[in-house]
Amino acid sequence: xxxxxxxxxxxxxxxxxxxxxxxxxxxxxxxxxxxxxxxxxxxxxxxxxxxxxxxxxxxxxxxxxxxxxxxxxxxxxxxxxxxxxxxxxxxxxxxxxxxxxxxxxxxxxxxxxxxxxxxxxxxxxxxxxxxxxxxxxxxxxxxxxxxxxxxxxxxxxxxxxxxxxxxxxxxxxxxxxxxxxxxxxxxxxxxxxxxxxxxxxxxxxxxxxxxxxxxxxxxxxxxxxxxxxxxxxxxxxxxxxxxxxxxxxxxxxxxxxxxxxxxxxxx
Amino acid sequence: xxxxxxxxxxxxxxxxxxxxxxxxxxxxxxxxxxxxxxxxxxxxxxxxxxxxxxxxxxxxxxxxxxxxxxxxxxxxxxxxxxxxxxxxxxxxxxxxxxxxxxxxxxxxxxxxxxxxxxxxxxxxxxxxxxxxxxxxxxxxxxxxxxxxxxxxx
Amino acid sequence: xxxxxxxxxxxxxxxxxxxxxxxxxxxxxxxxxxxxxxxxxxxxxxxxxxxxxxxxxxxxxxxxxxxxxxxxxxxxxxxxxxxxxxxxxxxxxxxxxxxxxxxxxxxxxxxxxxxxxxxxxxxxxxxxxxxxxxxxxxxxxxxxxxxxxxxxxxxxxxxxxxxxxxxxxxxxxxxxxxxxxxxxxxxxxxxxxxxxxxxxxxxxxxxxxxxxxxxxxxxxxxxxxxxxxxxxxxxxxxxxxxxxxxxxxxxxxxxxxxxx
Numbered sequence: 001x002x003x004x005x006x007x008x009x010x011x012x013x014x015x016x017x018x019x020x021x022x023x024x025x026x027x028x029x030x031x032x033x034x035x036x037x038x039x040x041x042x043x044x045x046x047x048x049x050x051x052x053x054x055x056x057x058x059x060x061x062x063x064x065x066x067x068x069x070x071x072x073x074x075x076x077x078x079x080x081x082x083x084x085x086x087x088x089x090x091x092x093x094x095x096x097x098x099x100x101x102x103x104x105x106x107x108x109x110x111x112x113x114x115x116x117x118x119x120x121x122x123x124x125x126x127x128x129x130x131x132x133x134x135x136x137x138x139x140x141x142x143x144x145x146x147x148x149x150x151x152x153x154x155x156x157x158x159x160x161x162x163x164x165x166x167x168x169x170x171x172x173x174x175x176x177x178x179x180x181x182x183x184x185x186x187x188x189x190x191x192x193x194x195x196x197x198x199x200x201x202x203x204x205x206x207x208x209x210x211x212x213x214x215x216x217x218x219x220x221x222x223x224x225x226x227x228x229x230x231x232x233x234x235x236x237x238x239x240x241x242x243x244x245x246x247x248x249x250x251x252x253x254x255x256x257x258x259x260x261x262x263x264x265x266x267x
Numbered sequence: 268x269x270x271x272x273x274x275x276x277x278x279x280x281x282x283x284x285x286x287x288x289x290x291x292x293x294x295x296x297x298x299x300x301x302x303x304x305x306x307x308x309x310x311x312x313x314x315x316x317x318x319x320x321x322x323x324x325x326x327x328x329x330x331x332x333x334x335x336x337x338x339x340x341x342x343x344x345x346x347x348x349x350x351x352x353x354x355x356x357x358x359x360x361x362x363x364x365x366x367x368x369x370x371x372x373x374x375x376x377x378x379x380x381x382x383x384x385x386x387x388x389x390x391x392x393x394x395x396x397x398x399x400x401x402x403x404x405x406x407x408x409x410x411x412x413x414x415x416x417x418x419x420x
Numbered sequence: 421x422x423x424x425x426x427x428x429x430x431x432x433x434x435x436x437x438x439x440x441x442x443x444x445x446x447x448x449x450x451x452x453x454x455x456x457x458x459x460x461x462x463x464x465x466x467x468x469x470x471x472x473x474x475x476x477x478x479x480x481x482x483x484x485x486x487x488x489x490x491x492x493x494x495x496x497x498x499x500x501x502x503x504x505x506x507x508x509x510x511x512x513x514x515x516x517x518x519x520x521x522x523x524x525x526x527x528x529x530x531x532x533x534x535x536x537x538x539x540x541x542x543x544x545x546x547x548x549x550x551x552x553x554x555x556x557x558x559x560x561x562x563x564x565x566x567x568x569x570x571x572x573x574x575x576x577x578x579x580x581x582x583x584x585x586x587x588x589x590x591x592x593x594x595x596x597x598x599x600x601x602x603x604x605x606x607x608x609x610x611x612x613x614x615x616x617x618x619x620x621x622x623x624x625x626x627x628x629x630x631x632x633x634x635x636x637x638x639x640x641x642x643x644x645x646x647x648x649x650x651x652x653x654x655x656x657x658x659x660x661x662x663x664x665x666x667x668x669x670x671x672x673x674x675x676x677x678x679x680x
Contacts, residue, residue, distance in 0.1 A: 052553070079552075080554075084550070093541075108555065152554075273465060280576065281572075283475070287576070287582070288576075288622070291583060294609070295511050295515065296515075296617060296618045297613055297614055
């Protein structure tokens with residue numbers, strides 16, 4: 001049985017359909033990537049899974065529970081077993097790295113301070129930032145902030161971690177570090193990972209299953225190898241990063257030649 | 268360490284605020300009047316109380332001995348019934364003490380002045396003052412003056 | 421014409437919606453208060469940033485407002501030969517009106533705007549969403565402690581303001597203008613009532629504390645998560661707080677000191 005089961009998901013922003021009948025299965029212990037061009041609502045999908053947004057129709061089941069039928073308390077209980085890594089890191093800016101990682105423990109458990117210290121140092125050691133524990137978030141580079149956020153996302157030993165654009169805006173070294181970390185954490189802790197990204201290279205490197213989204217629908221799904229062999233032109237354009245194809249380079253509208261010849265001058 | 272400093276400064280802030288309220292109570296306002304409130308009450312009826320209000324001062328020989336705690340209208344006599352709350356240390360006022368309503372200065376507020384009588388018994392809680400003199404209403408005095416002037420001619 | 425009516429209608433609907441969500445927000449904050457009182461260390465941290473950091477501006481402004489009152493009051497009273505009443509004038513103006521009102525305006529400018537900016541920034545950097553995903557309710561963890569700290573701070577600050585102001589009036593009256601100090605204090609004490617004046621002033625400042633902190637926190641929580649949005653929300657906090665303070669002051673004064 002998959003950990004997350006998304007069935008016939010519909011979600012609208014105003015009149016625009018962000019999701020228009022999406023079905024996704026996320027298997028336990030695997031790294032599943034959700035890919036697609038910017039603006040296809042990949043982050044929205046994570047927020048739907050986390051119960052921060054409500055779908056217009058359709059269901060999302062996490063570990064057998066329908067997320068949007070849970071009570072407030074039930075939802076919060078479920079969230080304790082979900083980790084999420086935000087694009088910005090979303091570290092609390094007024095407390096140190098150590099306190100940030102300790103935050104979920106202090107909020108949700110009554111562990112003695114000495115045990116919290118050990119747990120936090122373990123998590124920080126795993127992301128290689130044990131010696132940065134006294135720094136404030138403002139003193140960290142973007143990549144370091146994301147690693148701290150990753151340590152914080154796994155402090156409560158969740159069953160799954162959701163990564164929102166983990167590779168965006170990183171230099172090659174820290175990108176490599178994060179790719180490596182996601183992979184290692186997934187295997188070592190027996191996590192289920194969901195990566196939302198549009199970085200084809202890095203994602204295909206670690207993902208077990210990839211779902212390609214566009215215009216509110218799942219266009220293609222399968223292992224990275226299957227996707228590379230896909231006959232769909234759209235999939236090929238996305239995976240190879242071609243500037244023109246089924247997704248046109250030009251914003252649709254009047255033909256260029258017609259536009260030049262027309263005498264209309266806008267005020 | 269930082270937490271300790273926060274707690275110290277916050278403690279100082281709260282203390283300063285409480286001191287300020289204390290100063291407002293003891294030094295600025297008449298809070299001290301209420302501290303010895305365990306006094307006794309007597310009632311006096313007046314034909315007219317003018318501008319007398321609840322909490323107006325009650326004095327004897329110019330010394331403050333209490334305050335007005337309640338004012339109501341007696342339904343049968345149509346007089347004003349004024350309850351005076353007197354401080355407990357002034358518990359040796361004779362039962363035939365008289366009460367008058369005076370004005371502090373020409374335009375000042377009104378207060379009740381008590382005048383001691385000659386009886387040997389003392390006033391106690393719930394007693395009634397029988398000798399009272401109502402407030403002087405300026406318009407009435409002027410009216411009477413003009414009237415007597417006109418009659419005299 | 422139709423356009424005008426339409427925009428009027430949209431404005432009305434938007435305002436209603438904001439009012440509704442504002443009150444819902446207040447309800448969530450209030451619901452979190454018992455829990456926050458059990459974890460009082462959260463409130464202490466906020467008392468530091470909301471209360472302690474506002475003390476300096478309150479001290480200085482209070483002193484000067486009191487000194488100006490002393491000066492102006494003396495010039496008016498001396499014409500009637502009533503300069504002994506200077507103490508009464510200074511204390512009543514401060515305790516009843518200027519203490520709570522001016523202090524609340526300063527509080528909105530100092531602490532209110534800072535609260536809005538802080539919450540707005542936390543929102544725009546996804547800290548609030550992140551907290552929600554860590555199964556921590558941001559309203560209880562972040563918003564309510566600040567709300568409680570604001571309610572505690574305001575009356576304390578207003579009392580400090582009034583006390584310092586009266587002292588300022590005394591300095592000018594006694595030190596500069598030669599009003600008799602005995603008359604200054606005794607007249608003040610006779611005419612300033614603990615219940616009617618001081619306590620009503622304290623009640624006013626508690627009400628202002630609730631309203632200013634509420635507005636500030638809601639504007640921050642409701643800000644659009646961009647630097648421009650946070651900036652606008654901060655301005656709105658100060659403007660709306662000022663309106664609310666002055667409007668409520670009229671209502672409270674009418675209720676407390678009669679007339680209506």
